[in-house]
Amino acid sequence: MPSRLSYRSPVSVHRQAGRSHWGTLAALLAIALGLSIGYWLLSQPPRVERRAAPPSPAPRVEVVRPDTGAVAPVIQGYGRVVAARQTDVAARVGGRLMTFSEIAEPGRVVEDDAALATLDASDYRLAVRSAEAALAQAEAELAVERGEQIRARSDYESFGRQLSAERRALVLREPQLKSAQAAVTSAEVALETAQLDLARTEIKAPYRAMIQERLVGPGSEISANTAVLSLVDVGHFWIRVSLPSEELTWLNTGEGSTPGASVRLTSRGWPAGVYREGRVFSVLPDLEESGLLAQVLVRVDDPLALENDAPALRLGDLVNATFEATPRDGLIALPTLALRDGNRVWVASEDDQLQIRKVNVVYRGEERVLLDADDSALNADQRVIVSNLGQAREGMALRIAGDTQDSDAIAADTREPRQGAASDDTAPRAEEASS
Structure with a gap:
């Protein structure tokens, strides 16, 4: 049986090739269109409405x-508190320091002429007794010499002759009388000296002050002029304030006993709103070494607030000083x-x-x-x-x-x-x- 062979006409082959060509072209056009749209979308930023x-x-x-x-102007400066008077009380005589008085303690206030310490006075009491005996002996010799002078004057008057002044003075024993009188005077001075030394065995305060420090202890052997106690005057303190020299023209610095401008003093350690009052006392002649500033002394009475409720000023404190300037x-x-x-x-x-x-x-x-x-x-x-x-x-x-x-x-x-x-x-x- 003869095989059956497929047969395609030339017309059908041509049609199939045409369809394939148009499909490829359509695909390329679609891709190009898509790329164009994507590029346009990417190149256009979003539109936001802008306002001025x-x-x-x-x-x-x-x-x-x-x-x-x-x-x-408001004139301000800083100052350091210094003592107006500070004294190291020393013994005027030597000896053993026996005791301090109960008030002679550091930080205590003592009044003027208050007893602070006592030295051993045994030797000085004996010296007083010896001086008293010497004075009695000198007075007795003066009395004997005056009796001799009376007898010599009686003999001279009974002699009945006039002598020269020099010989008459010798006859009347006037040199012996002057010597006896001088001996009495010397004995009186020796007694007063012994009594004064005895009184100096008790050391007293030279003024109203506060005890700063005991410099020696009881039982110490001290000589004359040995410092025993350190005192500071509580009557007033100084504030040494440094100011530019041109600011002094605005201040009343006072003259003589007349106080100067008022000064308000404050310290960082005091409560807020608390201050002390002072007065300008004088301007020192030398300038501050570090800043070449003028130095003004401000006086503050009762600095330790012993008689009022104000805050106490302590030696060495740094305070802020506001001066009352003169208006123009x-x-x-x-x-x-x-x-x-x-x-x-x-x-x-x-x-x-x-x-x-x-x-x-x-x-x-x-x-x-x-x-x-x-x-x-x-x-x-x-x-x-x-x-x-x-x-x-x-x-x-x-x-x-x-x-x-x-x-x-x-x-x-x-x-x-x-x-x-x-x-x-x-x-x-x-x-x-x-x-």
Whole structure:
């Protein structure tokens, strides 16, 4: 049986080749179209609605009013408390130190002429007795000599002859009488010396003072002029304050017994608001070695607060002294923070704009500056800025602290960022939803 062979006509083969060609072309076109769309999507950024930035608010500043008229600077300095009178009490005679009195303890206050310590007085009592005996012997010899003189005068008058003055003095025993009188005087001086030495065996306070230290102990053998106790006068202390020399022109330093300017003293160790009062006493002639500053002595009475409830001043304390300066007319006082670039100040105008004024500085302190009212373009009605500004320029708008309009502007500035932030968050979300 003859095999059956498949037969395809030339027309069918041509049709099949045509279909394959068009399918490949369609696939390439689809890929190209997809790549084009993807590139377009990647090259286009998301569209977000942009809003113009709100105008930046004017800076908020604090202002003060100038102080005019008779004004004075605030003069301050630090000083060290020193003793006005400090004494090492010494024995005037030698001997064994027997006892100290009960009040002769460190930190105790003793009154003037109070007994502090006692030396062994046995030898000095014997010396007094010996001096008394010598005086009695001299007085007796003087009495005998006076009797001899009476007898010699009687013999001379009975002789009946006139002698020269020199021979008559010898006959009347006048030299012997003077010698006996001199012996009595010498014996009296020796007795007074012995009694004085006996009294000096008791050591007494030279003035009202506080005992600082015992320098020797009971039972010690001491000689004359050996220091026994250290005392400090409690009547008043000095405060040695260092100040620049140019500040002395503002102070009343006093003359003679007239006290100078008042001084307020404070210490870091005292409670807040507690202070002591003092007075400027004098200005020392020498300058401080380290800083070449003038040294002012301030007197403080009753420094240990023995008669009042004020805090006590201790020797060696470091205190802050604020001096009462003498006011002067024709000046303007401002806080030191208000001074810019050495000789300029910032002023807020009536329409709250910045103005820069040049001033003439008379005194510059840590807390206060004084300006010459005639040479400075300021008056008591102007508002001087004490706040710092990053970029200060003439005519820039300001907001004055404490002003009602300023409070409203602050509230508006507080609300605006929250509204803007909400709209910015909403716009991207809407864009994402649309895409």
